[in-house]
Amino acid sequence: MFRQDSAELAVATVTMSDVGAEVDQPDARAELDSVVLEVRAGSGDFAFVDSMRVQLMAPTTSLPDIAIAEEPAVSGESPIVAKGDRSVNLVDYFVSDRLELRIELSGAGPPPTFNTLFSACVDVEGIELSGSLRDR
Numbered sequence: 001m002f003r004q005d006s007a008e009l010a011v012a013t014v015t016m017s018d019v020g021a022e023v024d025q026p027d028a029r030a031e032l033d034s035v036v037l038e039v040r041a042g043s044g045d046f047a048f049v050d051s052m053r054v055q056l057m058a059p060t061t062s063l064p065d066i067a068i069a070e071e072p073a074v075s076g077e078s079p080i081v082a083k084g085d086r087s088v089n090l091v092d093y094f095v096s097d098r099l100e101l102r103i104e105l106s107g108a109g110p111p112p113t114f115n116t117l118f119s120a121c122v123d124v125e126g127i128e129l130s131g132s133l134r135d136r
Contacts, residue, residue, distance in 0.1 A: 001114075001115060002103075002105065002110050002114055002116070004109050004110075005104075007109070008106055008107060008108070008109070009104060009105070009106055010104070010105045010107075010109055010110050010114075011102060011103070011104050011105075012102075012103045012116070012118075013100055013101070013102050013103075014100070014101040014103070014118065015098065015099070015100050015101075016098065016099040016100075016101070017097070017098050018097070019094055019095070019096060019097070019098070019099055019129070019130075021091075021094035021095045021127055021128065021129050021130075022127065022128045023091065023095060023126060023127050024126050024127060024128065025125070025126030025127075026126075027126060028091050028124075028125060028126030028127040029089050029091065029123075029124065029125045029126065029127075030089060030090040030091045030094055030122055030123070030124045030125075030127055030129075031084065031086045031088070031089065031090065031122065031123045031124075032068050032069060032084025032085065032086065032088070032090065032120060032121075032122055032123075033083075033084050033086070033121040033122065033123050034069070034081060034082065034083055034084055034120070034121050035054055035068075035069045035081070035082050035084060035118065035119070035120045035121075036079045036080070036081050036117075036118070036119045036120075037052060037078075037079060037080045037082075037103065037116050037117075037118055038078055038079035038080075038116060038117045038118075038119075039078040039079075039114075039115075039116055040115045040116055040117050041113055041114065041115040042110065042111045042112070042113035042114035042115055043110060043111055043114050044078070045076055045077055045078050046074055046075075046076050046077065046078055046080055046105075047076040048107045048108040048109060048110060049074045049076065049080070049105045049106070049107040050073075050074060050106045050107040051070070051071060051072045051073065051074055051105075051106045051107070052069075052070070052071045052074055052080050052082060052103065052104065052105055052106075053067060053069070053070045053071075053103075053104040053106075054067070054068050054069040054070070054082065054101065054102070054103050054104075055067050055068065055101070055102040055104070056068045056090070056093055056099065056100070056101055056102075057099070057100040057101075057102065058092075058093045058096035058098065058099055058100075059098060059100060060096055060097045060098050061092075061096045063092055063093060063096065066085075066088060066093075067085065068084055068085050068088060068090070069082040069083065069084045069085065070082060070085075074107075084120075084121075084122075086123075090122070091127055094127065094129060095127075101118075103118060
């Protein structure tokens, strides 16, 4: 669920614990191809959204927080599809004990009952991913 972080920023944080990634090759790669955010309840579209940003954090490590996808001009339609930053190798993040995904929507703010479905397509080579996502 999204919470209003400021007058023009709504934020949702998803936590992945026990990521369970296993590296099979020393030159393993994991690159985000795309993310999709789809309205599920509380609104028929994203008319209140100006832009979307997705960040990845590994709070139990010294890895920096990174922006992995951005859609600077949202059309208002559902779903929002944003290309991932394929220059970032996510392997070090995926082998951490815990990941946090932060989805930021700038604009007027969602209605109180607003809910979405988030999905991501990750290209991997030399690494196996498993784990569980839960909304926090």
